[in-house]
Amino acid sequence: MKRVLAGAALAAMAFTGHAHAQQNPQAEAQALELLKRGIAFRTVAGPGNQTPEYAAYLKEQLVAGGFDPADIRIEKLGDTAWLAARYPGTSKTAKPIYISGHMDVVEAKPEDWTRDPFKPIVENGYIFGRGATDMKYDLSTVVATLIQLKREGYRPSRDIILLASGDEETSMKTTAAMAEQYHDAELLLNVDGGGGGLDENGKPEIFGLQGAEKTYADYELTFTNPGGHSSAPGASNAIYSLAHALAKIEAYQFPGEINEITRAGFVQGAKTADPEMARAMRAFLANQQDPKALATLRSEPGLIGQTGTTCVATMVNAGHATNALPQRATANINCRIFPGTSVEAVAATLTKVVGDPELKLKTLDSGSIASPASPLRPDLMKLVAEGIHARFPGVPIVPAMSAGASDSMWFRAKGVPSYGVSPIFMKGSDSFAHGLNERTPLSEIAPSIVYYKFLLKGLTK
Ligand SMILES: [Zn+2]
Numbered sequence: 424m425k426r427v428l429a430g431a432a433l434a435a436m437a438f439t440g441h442a443h444a445q446q447n448p449q450a451e452a453q454a455l456e457l458l459k460r461g462i463a464f465r466t467v468a469g470p471g472n473q474t475p476e477y478a479a480y481l482k483e484q485l486v487a488g489g490f491d492p493a494d495i496r497i498e499k500l501g502d503t504a505w506l507a508a509r510y511p512g513t514s515k516t517a518k519p520i521y522i523s524g525h526m527d528v529v530e531a532k533p534e535d536w537t538r539d540p541f542k543p544i545v546e547n548g549y550i551f552g553r554g555a556t557d558m559k560y561d562l563s564t565v566v567a568t569l570i571q572l573k574r575e576g577y578r579p580s581r582d583i584i585l586l587a588s589g590d591e592e593t594s595m596k597t598t599a600a601m602a603e604q605y606h607d608a609e610l611l612l613n614v615d616g617g618g619g620g621l622d623e624n625g626k627p628e629i630f631g632l633q634g635a636e637k638t639y640a641d642y643e644l645t646f647t648n649p650g651g652h653s654s655a656p657g658a659s660n661a662i663y664s665l666a667h668a669l670a671k672i673e674a675y676q677f678p679g680e681i682n683e684i685t686r687a688g689f690v691q692g693a694k695t696a697d698p699e700m701a702r703a704m705r706a707f708l709a710n711q712q713d714p715k716a717l718a719t720l721r722s723e724p725g726l727i728g729q730t731g732t733t734c735v736a737t738m739v740n741a742g743h744a745t746n747a748l749p750q751r752a753t754a755n756i757n758c759r760i761f762p763g764t765s766v767e768a769v770a771a772t773l774t775k776v777v778g779d780p781e782l783k784l785k786t787l788d789s790g791s792i793a794s795p796a797s798p799l800r801p802d803l804m805k806l807v808a809e810g811i812h813a814r815f816p817g818v819p820i821v822p823a824m825s826a827g828a829s830d831s832m833w834f835r836a837k838g839v840p841s842y843g844v845s846p847i848f849m850k851g852s853d854s855f856a857h858g859l860n861e862r863t864p865l866s867e868i869a870p871s872i873v874y875y876k877f878l879l880k881g882l883t884k
Pocket of ligand 1: 615
C-alpha cells in the first residue's frame with residue numbers, strides 16, 4: 424500500500440510553503456545509508472526472500488544506535504520475518520505508541536527496469552530502486568529518527584514500539600501474527616500510509632491522513648446446468664442465468680454511508696470542488712440517501728468508493744464447447760466494503776439482489792479482514808497538522824479512507840486506532856510505487872526526520 428490521496432481529496436489550491444526545518448545531519452546521513460542498504464535486500468516473497476536478512480540488518484543498526492538487544496525481536500514466519508523493536512518509556516502504566524511499516528516489497532523484474540531495481544541509484548536528487556517509495560524510504564527515516572532520539576538521550580514517557588511486517592504486499596500473515604501479540608496501544612502510526620501531494624510545479628496541494636480502509640472481498644457466483652446439445656436448447660441456460668444475475672448486481676446501488684473520516688474529507692472537498700460537485704457533497708453531508716447527490720458523486724470514479732460499499736464484476740468464465748449448452752457459468756464479484764458492514768452481510772445482500780434460488784455464492788478467502796474506522800483524535804490531528812504546517816503552512820489536512828489494504832486493518836480489527844501519517848510529499852508524476860523505476864526525491868529525508876521527531880515527542884511527552 425502507499426499513497427492514500429483518494430476520495431474527497433479534491434483540493435487544487437496554491438500554497439507557497441518553504442522548508443525551514445532544522446536539520447539532523449547525522450540522522451539524515453544514516454537514513455540515506457539505511458535506505459541504500461535496504462533497497463539492496465531483495466525482500467520479495469518466494470525463493471531467495473531476503474526479508475529475514477534485512478530485519479537482522481535493521482536490528483544491528485538499532486543496537487549500534489543504542490537499543491537494548493533484549494528489546495528487539497525478530498520472528499521468522501515461512502520465508503519471511505517480522506521485527507519488533509521497543510524504545511522503553513519511563514511510565515510503567517501508559518499504553519505504548521506503535522509505529523507500523525513493512526520490510527517486503529513488490530516483485531520487480533530487472534529486465535523491465537532501466538536500472539537494476541535492487542541496486543540503489545542516486546541520480547538527479549532521486550533515489551531509484553524497488554522500495555524507494557513503498558516503503559523502505561519511510562522505514563529508513565523513521566528508524567534513523569528513533570536512533571537520533573537515542574543519540575539525544577530522549578526518554579519517552581511511554582514505550583514506542585516499531586512493528587515491521589514482512590509480507591504486507593502479499594499475504595499479511597506476519598501482520599496478523601504481530602497484531603495477535605501487539606494490540607494494546609494508545610494508537611498506531613502507520614508510516615506506509617498518508618502522505619502529501621504536490622502539483623507539477625512542486626506546490627503542496629493536500630495532505631491525506633489515512634484513518635480508515637474498506638474491506639476487500641471477492642465473491643464467486645456460479646450457475647450450473649445439466650447442459651446438452653446446443654441444437655436443442657431448453658428453458659434454462661447457465662450463461663443466461665449468470666447474465667441476468669450480473670445485470671441485477673450492476674443495477675443495484677448500495678446505500679449511501681458516511682463516517683467521521685469520510686465526512687471530514689467531504690467537508691474539505693466541498694470547499695475546493697467545482698460548483699456542481701461541491702453542491703452534491705453538501706447535499707450528501709446532509710443526507711446520505713439524497714439520490715441526486717449520490718448520482719453525482721458516484722459518477723466520479725475517484726469518489727464513488729467514499730460514498731458506500733461498491734461491488735463490481737471483474738471476471739467471468741462459462742461454457743465448455745461452442746456447440747454445447749453450458750454446464751457452468753461463474754463470475755467474480757469484487758467488493759470494497761464500507762467499514763462497519765461485514766463480509767457476510769454483503770454476501771447476503773448480493774444473494775437477495777440476484778434473487779435466483781439456482782445461484783451458488785461463495786465467499787473467497789482474500790486475506791482481508793473487516794476493520795472499523797479509527798476515531799479522528801483531536802490530539803493526533805493537531806500534532807500532525809502542526810508537523811506538516813511547519814513545512815507547508817496552510818496545506819489542507821484531509822482525513823482519508825483508502826480502498827484497502829494496509830497493515831493498519833489488522834491492528835484496527837484488534838481495537839488499536841491506526842493512522843497513516845507518512846510526511847512524504849510527491850508529485851503525481853513521481854509516483855511509481857509497485858511500478859517500474861520506483862523513485863523518491865531525497866529532499867524528503869530531512870523534513871521527514873524533523874516531522875517524525877516532532878510527532879513522536881509530542882505523543883510521548
Ligand atoms: Zn506499502
